[in-house]
Amino acid sequence: MTGKAYCGKCGAGLRGDGGTSKTGETHYYYACSSRKRYKNCDLKNVKKKWLESMVVDVTAKNILQDDVIDIIATRCEKLSIAEHDNQAQRNILTSQLASVNKSLSNIIKAIEEGIITSTTKQRLNELEEQKAQLESEMTEQIVQPTLSKKQIAYMLTQFKADEAAELTEEYRKDLIECFVNSVYVFGDKLIITYNLLQKEKAELFSIEYALNSSALILSGGGEGN
Numbered sequence: 001m002t003g004k005a006y007c008g009k010c011g012a013g014l015r016g017d018g019g020t021s022k023t024g025e026t027h028y029y030y031a032c033s034s035r036k037r038y039k040n041c042d043l044k045n046v047k048k049k050w051l052e053s054m055v056v057d058v059t060a061k062n063i064l065q066d067d068v069i070d071i072i073a074t075r076c077e078k079l080s081i082a083e084h085d086n087q088a089q090r091n092i093l094t095s096q097l098a099s100v101n102k103s104l105s106n107i108i109k110a111i112e113e114g115i116i117t118s119t120t121k122q123r124l125n126e127l128e129e130q131k132a133q134l135e136s137e138m139t140e141q142i143v144q145p146t147l148s149k150k151q152i153a154y155m156l157t158q159f160k161a162d163e164a165a166e167l168t169e170e171y172r173k174d175l176i177e178c179f180v181n182s183v184y185v186f187g188d189k190l191i192i193t194y195n196l197l198q199k200e201k202a203e204l205f206s207i208e209y210a211l212n213s214s215a216l217i218l219s220g221g222g223e224g225n
């Protein structure tokens with residue numbers, strides 16, 4: 001979790017460290033890097049295992065609930081569509097099609113008035129080909145999300161399905177890597193921020209977890225909220 005864990009008191013990163021007790025056992029913990037260096041912070045060290053399982057538990061119990069999965073999947077799908085929507089290209093195609101249609105109706109008028117030459121006939125064929133081509137390009141412009149809501153929900157549910165099973169090291173690592181953006185450790189609470197999309201457009205969800213009670217506040221944040 002190094003690189004994701006921060007000191008809530010001073011904002012410095014938490015650094016993984018270890019020490020050996022009198023019994024010869026090694027203890028791993030996270031320490032405020034600013035406190036270690038400048039002694040200007042009073043955040044107590046937190047045990048590595050404890051912090052990691054807190055984060056995994058809070059995530060599995062709260063983020064991976066059906067209603068939250070639904071919210072996340074809906075947002076992801078919307079964003080995926082917005083990212084691939086090319087309004088400018090569709091506008092160009094629409095105006096090209098309008099112009100082809102206008103030429104076609106002019107030619108048809110000419111034909112009705114009895115002006116038929118081999119050039120008219122050739123021009124008519126060309127325009128009809130262009131029209132078909134433009135119409136097929138426009139159909140391709142209808143935006144499909146790269147990941148549908150259903151697919152996203154399925155991926156999230158896969159994580160949840162493992163919840164009851166023994167939480168393996170691998171699973172814990174995946175869960176943190178996939179969802180956790182940052183963890184701020186305070187003396188009395190944790191604030192976990194979730195990275196629900198790709199980095200550039202992360203919509204953040206954060207959870208505040210009070211350490212001395214089971215009070216838990218789940219709040220949505222970021223854009224589109």
Ligand SMILES: [Zn+2]
Nearest residue numbers: 007010032041
């Ligand atoms: Zn600190």
